[in-house]
Amino acid sequence: MKKSDERRHVLSLSGGKDSAALAVYLHDKIPNLEYVFMDTGYELPETYDFLQRMRAMLGIEIKVLKPKRDFETWLELKGGYLPSPFKRWCTDVLKISPYELYIGNDKIFSYIGIRADEDREGYLSSKDNIIPRYPFIEDGLVYADIENLLESSGLGFPEYxxxxxxxxxxxxxxxxxxxxxxxxxxxxxxxxxxxEYEKVGKDQKRFTWSQEESLSELIERKEQIIESFKDKVPVKLNGPNGRKLVDILGGCTQRACIVCDL
Ligand code: SF4
Structure with missing residues (x-):
């Protein structure tokens, strides 16, 4: 990786494996790297545990950035209209705005953990003072390297x-x-x-998280879903033989965006 100039250097952690591996990869290379986590307030407990583990094992500070308004307030402002792949208002208000507010007008390098074996676009700020950098792509690191970085550092993967x-x-x-x-x-x-965030009453518009059915309908057919999953992927749930669901579903999971999932 090329040497960088006097700008601030910022790594946004999503709580996922790739940004965590990038922290492992960079923390000796860029001593003044700032680590931030955009906390929607609705993250999994395992994510908070993992961030705590990162602080302890890497000896880094992670600045937690929170949105000005929480999800519930935004949901009300949006008339109860849940975010979806087609109307993804949540990422902007819960993740991107707090990040851009934190950066302000400073010129920074923003480090992004997209791997060399991936074909997806990163968060590209519309602000020209935020310059994206892709160390894994620059240095040709692929999935096996990320696994190796996490395992050899002792950090491992987030439990979820x-x-x-x-x-x-x-x-x-x-x-x-x-x-x-x-x-x-x-x-x-x-x-x-x-x-509780879904609206499924007969007299109102239907807003559900999952396409075509509410969560209560979905969970009623739990056994069927487990069965159909087994048909697609012939393994048990919950990571048998050390396999992680990210390995099993990785190729067929819809990828949100690198702000939330990296
Ligand atoms: S897209 Fe991001 S902000 Fe929106 S619900 Fe998913 S994880 Fe949360």
């Missing part, structure tokens, strides 16, 4: 990868149906909370 394939809010609409079933098993309280 055993039952879910991506980081982000517990109610994220990018989850596959099997991941909703897993959320119900792992965190029934969070599943119930996600249900």
């Amino acid at each position: 990868y055993k039952w879910r394939s991506r980081s982000g809010c517990f109610f994220c609409f990018f989850q596959q149906k099997i991941e909703w079933v897993n959320l119900h098993n792992e965190h029934p309280d969070l599943f119930k909370k996600a249900m």
Whole structure:
């Protein structure tokens, strides 16, 4: 990787494996690197645990950035209209705005953990003082290297990868149906909370997290979902033989964006 100039250097952690591996990769190379985490307030407990582990094991400070208004306030302002892949208002207000506010007008390098074996676009700020940098792409690091960085540093993977394939809010609409079933098993309280945001009454517009059905309808056919998942991928749930759901679903999971899932 090329030497950089006097700008600030910022790495935004999503709570996912790639940005964590990038922290491992860079923390000796860029001593003044700033680590930030945009906390929607609706992250998984495992994510907070993982960030705590990163602080302890890498000896870094992670600045937690919060949105000015929380999700519930935004939801009210949006008339109860849940965010979806087609109307993804949440990323802007919960993640991108707090980040850009934190950066202000400073000129910075913003480090992004997209790997050399991936074909996806990163968060490209419309602000020209924020210059994206892609060290894994520049240096040709692929998935096996990320695994190696995490395992050899002792950090390992976030625990949620055993039952879910991506980081982000517990109610994220990018989850596959099997991941909703897993959320119900792992965190029934969070599943119930996600249900409360849906509007499924007969006299009102229907707003649901998962396409075509509400969470209560989805969980009623839990066994069927587990069965259909087994048909697609012939393994048990919850990471048998050390496999993580990110490995199993990785190729077929809809990728949200690198702000939330990296
Ligand atoms: S994780 Fe999902 S729900 Fe949360 S801000 Fe990102 S896209 Fe929206």
